[in-house]
Amino acid sequence: MEARELTLRYGSKVAIKQVSLPILEHKVTALIGPSGCGKSTFLRSLNRMNDLIPGANHDGSVFLDGRSIHDRSLDVVDLRRRVGMVFQKSNPFPKSIFENVAYGLRVGGLKDKAKLAARVEKSLRGAALWDEVKDRMEESALGLSGGQQQRLCIARALAVEPEVLLMDEPASALDPIATAKIEELIHELKATYTIAIVTHNMQQAARVSDRTAFFYMGELVECGPTEQIFTNPHEKRTEDYVTGKFG
Numbered sequence: 001m002e003a004r005e006l007t008l009r010y011g012s013k014v015a016i017k018q019v020s021l022p023i024l025e026h027k028v029t030a031l032i033g034p035s036g037c038g039k040s041t042f043l044r045s046l047n048r049m050n051d052l053i054p055g056a057n058h059d060g061s062v063f064l065d066g067r068s069i070h071d072r073s074l075d076v077v078d079l080r081r082r083v084g085m086v087f088q089k090s091n092p093f094p095k096s097i098f099e100n101v102a103y104g105l106r107v108g109g110l111k112d113k114a115k116l117a118a119r120v121e122k123s124l125r126g127a128a129l130w131d132e133v134k135d136r137m138e139e140s141a142l143g144l145s146g147g148q149q150q151r152l153c154i155a156r157a158l159a160v161e162p163e164v165l166l167m168d169e170p171a172s173a174l175d176p177i178a179t180a181k182i183e184e185l186i187h188e189l190k191a192t193y194t195i196a197i198v199t200h201n202m203q204q205a206a207r208v209s210d211r212t213a214f215f216y217m218g219e220l221v222e223c224g225p226t227e228q229i230f231t232n233p234h235e236k237r238t239e240d241y242v243t244g245k246f247g
């Protein structure tokens with residue numbers, strides 16, 4: 001995926017300004033920066049989730065496989081299937097574990113029970129949750145722990161076989177053990193998926209990402225290999241942020 005000179009406004013308020021940023025295939029790109037700098041806005045622009053916010057409007061483009069995601073002939077539902085999203089707070093449906101993962105498949109028209117079961121199992125395995133839930137598939141998803149619920153939401157996103165996964169602070173509500181599991185999972189998922197992740201936690205960005213993009217007041221200050229951004233950034237503002245001079 002690639003954003004080119006993307007500007008997004010809420011009404012007349014500019015949230016991100018002329019951001020050009022590639023999200024490289026099979027890599028993890030971390031979006032960092034102080035609160036309100038536009039990280040989530042940028043992330044939501046990648047699958048047009050901002051379209052759902054009244055007054056949101058944009059200039060510039062986002063390309064997926066070389067095609068603009070704002071192309072009139074593009075089906076937004078299909079875009080969101082290809083570019084899935086996991087939110088800060090896990091949001092399982094008040095349904096069984098099985099039905100949470102099967103949901104998108106049923107909406108997509110898959111009815112065959114054996115095929116549904118196979119896809120649900122594959123997705124739960126992909127989200128490193130299968131062993132913990134395989135004997136309780138009919139129980140309510142709301143009975144899972146916070147970390148399990150978040151992995152269930154990841155399984156739900158994986159079930160419809162996306163190409164890109166957008167994660168908005170997926171571990172910020174979790175304890176250190178559950179966080180470590182999510183980070184390990186992100187590492188495994190990048191073999192199959194392209195990932196963009198917003199995180200407030202710089203150690204987490206350093207641990208999970210290949211590339212890091214630093215945003216400040218709606219602008220992309222710089223993006224590069226994570227190690228370079230943390231040890232040898234080109235911009236003074238990046239250095240000040242990653243060394244904790246401001247937050």
Ligand SMILES: Nc1ncnc2c1ncn2[C@@H]1O[C@H](COP(=O)(O)OP(=O)(O)OP(=O)(O)O)[C@@H](O)[C@H]1O
Nearest residue numbers: 010013015033034035036037038039040041042053
């Ligand atoms: N729905 C909205 N309506 C109006 N303004 C919004 C909306 N969502 C975000 N904003 C504004 O856009 C700017 C960027 O917000 P955004 O949430 O993208 O930043 P962020 O870097 O993700 O922040 P945080 O780290 O605190 O989540 C902020 O000034 C914010 O107040």
